Amino acid sequence: MKDKYPFAEIEPKWQAFWRDNGFFATDTSKVANKYYCLMMFPYPSAALHVGHGRNYIIGDAVARYKKMHGLSVLTPMGWDAFGLPAENAAIKTGKHPRTTTLNNIATMKEQLATWGVCYDWDREVTACQPDYYKWTQWLFLQTYKRNLAYRARGQVNWCPSCKTVLANEQVVEGKCERCDAEVDKRSMEQWFLRITDYAQRLLDDLSKLGGWPERVKTMQTNWIGRSEGTRVDFQLVPKQGEAAGGKAVVSCFTTRVDTIFGCTYMVLAPECPQLADMVKGLPQEKDVLAYARDAAAKPALDRTSDTREKTGVFTGRYVINPFNNQKVPLWVADYVLMEYGTGAVMAVPAHDTRDWAFAKRYGLEIRISIQNAEKNLVLSGMENAYVEDGTTVDSGEFSGMPNRQAIPKMTEYAACQGFGAAMVHYRLRDWLISRQRYWGAPIPIIYCKDCGVVPVPEKDLPVLLPDNVEFKPTGESPLARCEEFMNVKCPKCGKPARRESDTMDTFVDSSWYFLRYLSPHDTTQALNSETCNNWMPVDQYIGGVEHAILHLMYARFFTKMLFDMGLVKFDEPFAHLFTQGMICKRSEIDGQLYKMSKRKGNVVNPEALIRDYGADTVRLYTLFIGPPEKDAEWNDQGIEGAVRFLRRLWRRVYDNRDVLMSVGGVKCDLAAMGEKERGLYRKLHETIGRVTHDMEGDFHFNSAIAEIMELMNALDECGVSADSGIQQKAVYREVLETGIALLSPFAPHICEELWQEFGHKTSILKASWPKADQAALVRSSVEVVIQINGKVRDRMTVDVGLASKDLEKLAMAREAVSKHVEGKTVRKVIVVADKLVNIAVS
RNA sequence: GCCCGGGUGGCGGAACGGCAGACGCAAGGGACUUAAAAUCCCUCGACUGUAAGGUCAUGAGGGUUCGAUUCCCUCCCCGGGCACCA
Numbered sequence: 001m002k003d004k005y006p007f008a009e010i011e012p013k014w015q016a017f018w019r020d021n022g023f024f025a026t027d028t029s030k031v032a033n034k035y036y037c038l039m040m041f042p043y044p045s046a047a048l049h050v051g052h053g054r055n056y057i058i059g060d061a062v063a064r065y066k067k068m069h070g071l072s073v074l075t076p077m078g079w080d081a082f083g084l085p086a087e088n089a090a091i092k093t094g095k096h097p098r099t100t101t102l103n104n105i106a107t108m109k110e111q112l113a114t115w116g117v118c119y120d121w122d123r124e125v126t127a128c129q130p131d132y133y134k135w136t137q138w139l140f141l142q143t144y145k146r147n148l149a150y151r152a153r154g155q156v157n158w159c160p161s162c163k164t165v166l167a168n169e170q171v172v173e174g175k176c177e178r179c180d181a182e183v184d185k186r187s188m189e190q191w192f193l194r195i196t197d198y199a200q201r202l203l204d205d206l207s208k209l210g211g212w213p214e215r216v217k218t219m220q221t222n223w224i225g226r227s228e229g230t231r232v233d234f235q236l237v238p239k240q241g242e243a244a245g246g247k248a249v250v251s252c253f254t255t256r257v258d259t260i261f262g263c264t265y266m267v268l269a270p271e272c273p274q275l276a277d278m279v280k281g282l283p284q285e286k287d288v289l290a291y292a293r294d295a296a297a298k299p300a301l302d303r304t305s306d307t308r309e310k311t312g313v314f315t316g317r318y319v320i321n322p323f324n325n326q327k328v329p330l331w332v333a334d335y336v337l338m339e340y341g342t343g344a345v346m347a348v349p350a351h352d353t354r355d356w357a358f359a360k361r362y363g364l365e366i367r368i369s370i371q372n373a374e375k376n377l378v379l380s381g382m383e384n385a386y387v388e389d390g391t392t393v394d395s396g397e398f399s400g401m402p403n404r405q406a407i408p409k410m411t412e413y414a415a416c417q418g419f420g421a422a423m424v425h426y427r428l429r430d431w432l433i434s435r436q437r438y439w440g441a442p443i444p445i446i447y448c449k450d451c452g453v454v455p456v457p458e459k460d461l462p463v464l465l466p467d468n469v470e471f472k473p474t475g476e477s478p479l480a481r482c483e484e485f486m487n488v489k490c491p492k493c494g495k496p497a498r499r500e501s502d503t504m505d506t507f508v509d510s511s512w513y514f515l516r517y518l519s520p521h522d523t524t525q526a527l528n529s530e531t532c533n534n535w536m537p538v539d540q541y542i543g544g545v546e547h548a549i550l551h552l553m554y555a556r557f558f559t560k561m562l563f564d565m566g567l568v569k570f571d572e573p574f575a576h577l578f579t580q581g582m583i584c585k586r587s588e589i590d591g592q593l594y595k596m597s598k599r600k601g602n603v604v605n606p607e608a609l610i611r612d613y614g615a616d617t618v619r620l621y622t623l624f625i626g627p628p629e630k631d632a633e634w635n636d637q638g639i640e641g642a643v644r645f646l647r648r649l650w651r652r653v654y655d656n657r658d659v660l661m662s663v664g665g666v667k668c669d670l671a672a673m674g675e676k677e678r679g680l681y682r683k684l685h686e687t688i689g690r691v692t693h694d695m696e697g698d699f700h701f702n703s704a705i706a707e708i709m710e711l712m713n714a715l716d717e718c719g720v721s722a723d724s725g726i727q728q729k730a731v732y733r734e735v736l737e738t739g740i741a742l743l744s745p746f747a748p749h750i751c752e753e754l755w756q757e758f759g760h761k762t763s764i765l766k767a768s769w770p771k772a773d774q775a776a777l778v779r780s781s782v783e784v785v786i787q788i789n790g791k792v793r794d795r796m797t798v799d800v801g802l803a804s805k806d807l808e809k810l811a812m813a814r815e816a817v818s819k820h821v822e823g824k825t826v827r828k829v830i831v832v833a834d835k836l837v838n839i840a841v842s
Numbered sequence: 843g844c845c846c847g848g849g850u851g852g853c854g855g856a857a858c859g860g861c862a863g864a865c866g867c868a869a870g871g872g873a874c875u876u877a878a879a880a881u882c883c884c885u886c887g888a889c890u891g892u893a894a895g896g897u898c899a900u901g902a903g904g905g906u907u908c909g910a911u912u913c914c915c916u917c918c919c920c921g922g923g924c925a926c927c928a
Contacts, residue, residue, distance in 0.1 A: 004880095215922075218846050222924045229928080254928060267928095310926075335926045345928050353843090354926050427927065548923085624866070626854060630847095631921085635854065641866045647880085703856070706865035713865090785861050790909040792861050830908045836860055840908045 007614025040543030044104035051583035064745040076517035078125035087439040127509040133441035134462035135526035158186040211576030225427025229255035234319035253341030261395035262369030270295035271338040284316035356385035438471035440503030448490035448497040477501035511558040545579035581631040616747035623701035685776040804831040
């Protein structure tokens with residue numbers, strides 16, 4: 001048994017050992033040396049494949065590594081268990097979403113165990129269980145109390161296939177992120193959370209997140225989309241026959257107020273609510289309203305395609321540019337968006353490409369107000385808008401300024417004159433959380449004829465999701481047809497009332513789960529402030545980059561709300577974020593590289609691999625496959641390399657068992673070592689340094705593993721036998737034993753087994769992480785490279801610490817050097833101590 | 843269009859401004875074996891030489907430097923985010 005690596009035997013044994021001895025159970029009442037290591041909790045969709053596995057394996061390696069540093073590591077796990085896929089499956093198969101979800105959870109839990117991935121399972125949270133969603137509902141009530149939740153009618157994204165509204169974040173290129181159907185706009189009454197109140201803080205506090213990848217912060221910055229500009233109010237010229245002196249204005253938002261003297265018309269979005277009033281009774285009325293109706297009805301995808309020709313119509317009205325009191329025509333056009341700025345745009349065709357295209361098409365005036373550096377910009381020579389910087393011209397008292405400087409001056413002027421102001425616009429919209437679906441937490445609101453909107457009293461929580469519901473989607477929430485759910489007494493007046501029938505977006509569930517892990521069984525409150533303050537923020541958060549915007553923004557938002565409510569004392573939840581890359585595989589169908597999916601036929605199941613190679617091999621290969629933050633290509637043959645390495649490791653211990661045991665108590669002694677074992681011993685300590693460095697940096701497991709492999713190659717080269725000297729034997733043993741400790745976060749089962757084989761009575765998790773011995777790193781001689789003009793021509797072994805002059809002398813004396821220097825002039829000699837000599841000749 | 847990444851052998855990938863290709867996979871050759879598996883040894887960027895060696899090579903072109911995969915500039919390609927955003 002011992003000559004073959006018996007992974008199938010040892011792996012379940014150690015998994016049970018870790019579990020039964022509570023190695024991953026963490027006492028959060030103790031605060032010292034806390035390390036909160038969190039993996040994004042998964043949606044329990046179905047069985048995990050090796051692509052999913054990467055996330056958990058990385059997290060487990062980090063947790064084990066940190067444990068060996070003596071930290072009190074918290075690694076909980078839970079389930080993002082509400083959501084559409086289970087419901088969609090239910091519609092297809094007729095099975096209740098609760099059944100499928102709970103089954104999937106059981107399957108996945110088992111899978112995680114077979115990987116040797118360990119969690120503090122006592123803290124498991126499941127978003128679809130009442131003991132969790134009770135508190136999700138409670139949190140909703142808190143937002144409502146603080147006026148951060150509101151109900152409004154608005155144009156919302158509607159997926160005709162999923163038959164529900166979607167958050168802006170769930171619409172990708174005009175399509176539903178789930179089913180790819182084109183998303184419509186619908187006017188509906190919905191619940192929103194006021195995330196826009198936090199836009200500036202969400203933006204500013206990104207600078208606190210030094211442990212986050214730059215790209216994630218950039219994505220959030222883009223998403224928040226702050227733009228600074230100026231609001232300018234244009235007076236609406238009264239209709240013919242209408243009394244003059246009306247105060248009606250049309251406000252526009254611009255980031256380029258410096259160009260305003262070049263404004264030759266103004267444009268409204270087709271959805272502009274004042275439009276109908278403005279054109280009432282005009283000859284253009286019919287055409288304008290017809291145009292606006294058509295334009296607004298176009299699918300979002302059509303509307304935002306930038307290759308499409310812009311269209312528009314003149315409204316028949318005029319507005320006055322307050323900067324020069326010029327009357328300019330007012331148009332309505334489809335290229336102006338109601339959701340951005342004020343829904344009205346001052347058009348400066350000379351300096352904006354969109355306005356240029358529109359003005360050219362409809363023959364509108366173009367007027368230059370920014371001159372280029374060469375001062376040769378003329379209308380007749382322009383083929384497109386001039387959008388670069390320059391000097392303001394024909395701009396009244398603002399003429400002759402560098403245009404960037406004109407912006408604050410002109411904004412200030414507008415403010416003083418009372419027709420404008422500096423204005424900051426955010427792209428971020430409020431978060432629409434209503435879903436017309438069944439499988440989610442009911443929104444705890446009651447509608448009463450007399451009292452209006454009444455929040456469910458906290459004592460009545462949870463509002464239980466009823467089981468007996470026809471959940472086929474119709475556009476109305478399935479709950480609306482469940483009379484025993486809907487009919488309720490008004491908590492205020494006691495008269496019959498109706499419940500809100502929508503459920504909450506599942507992203508609400510996942511916006512606070514990391515706090516619940518800290519007091520998962522508390523039936524009296526959502527979170528324990530003291531424990532949260534002690535254990536938060538999460539020290540290391542690990543998950544997929546696909547959550548860079550949605551989940552990570554919402555979780556930050558929730559944390560900030562809780563901070564404002566005084567429930568917690570931190571306002572950012574995740575100190576360090578690690579986003580791992582996806583594992584892809586070439587599809588057997590078309591040979592292209594795709595992320596693993598059933599449809600592409602490129603899913604690799606872990607079960608067969610664990611059966612054939614063992615979990616440690618799967619873990620090792622998964623970590624070795626490439627830098628963990630980058631996407632990687634799964635190679636079925638690559639796993640062979642991993643298992644070969646573990647087999648060799650196994651054999652080194654058992655083949656040399658007697659020799660190794662014979663030096664059980666013998667200390668490695670540098671002074672007593674021969675050259676061979678001293679080299680190996682140095683290699684060991686170099687490896688400790690490098691592996692530690694790779695782990696402390698960006699979790700470069702691939703390099704760390706490569707270094708351990710190198711160490712084992714060096715071990716082979718040194719070799720050992722019964723006849724070897726005592727120090728050689730001792731060093732051999734030390735390298736194996738320490739190498740096993742270094743490898744244990746990645747391949748824990750085999751390392752635990754071999755560790756015990758070396759006579760240790762406690763788990764390798766209790767062993768401390770190896771430290772590099774500085775004395776071992778000292779060398780007496782080094783190899784120095786000799787370059788001629790930067791090219792390596794020779795190398796020599798010299799004593800360490802040789803003076804530059806001596807090194808140079810030695811180098812010049814070399815035959816290979818004289819050959820290259822002969823007949824040439826030595827211009828310069830660069831000496832880097834203990835490293836190289838570079839001779840520049842010409 | 844704007845903002846992030848990235849481009850290194852047949853492949854995945856290593857390289858504090860200092861020996862490019864560590865480590866692994868694949869491939870080829872050999873040993874062991876009745877055979878296979880497993881294991882072990884050797885070769886393995888391109889071109890050129892019998893060889894020692896030489897030349898060229900990190901997307902392309904410039905620059906800084908004694909020396910550049912690494913720093914700077916310009917450009918090309920790939921991936922990602924945002925986008926008729928005023």
